[in-house]
Amino acid sequence: MVLAYAQCMLEAGLNPSEHLYVNCIDIDPIAADMAFIQLSLLGIPAEVITGNALTLKCSRVRYTPVYYINGWEQRRALRQKVDAMKEVMARLVV
Known part of the structure; x- marks a missing residue:
C-alpha cells in the first residue's frame, strides 16, 4: 500500500522523498x-520497526537512508514543537 501511495504521489507531481514519511512495524524480522x-531502494523516508504492533514491544528500529539525507529527524522534532505550541495556545484561548 505504501508503494502504491508513493506511485500516486509521483503521478500527481509530488516527490515522496520530500513529502512522505512512513512508519512501518512487523513482527516478522524477514518481512x-x-x-x-x-x-x-525507492528513496522513501521511513522508520521500520521489528516488533509487535499490539503490545508495542520492539526489538529493532531502523531508518532508511533518505530519512537522514532529507533531514526528517529535524522535521519531526520541529513538528512536535509546533504541535506542543498549538496545544498550549489552544488552552490559553479557552
Missing part, C-alpha cells in the same frame, strides 16, 4: 527487513 530494503 521488516524486506520492507526496509524496498523503501530504502
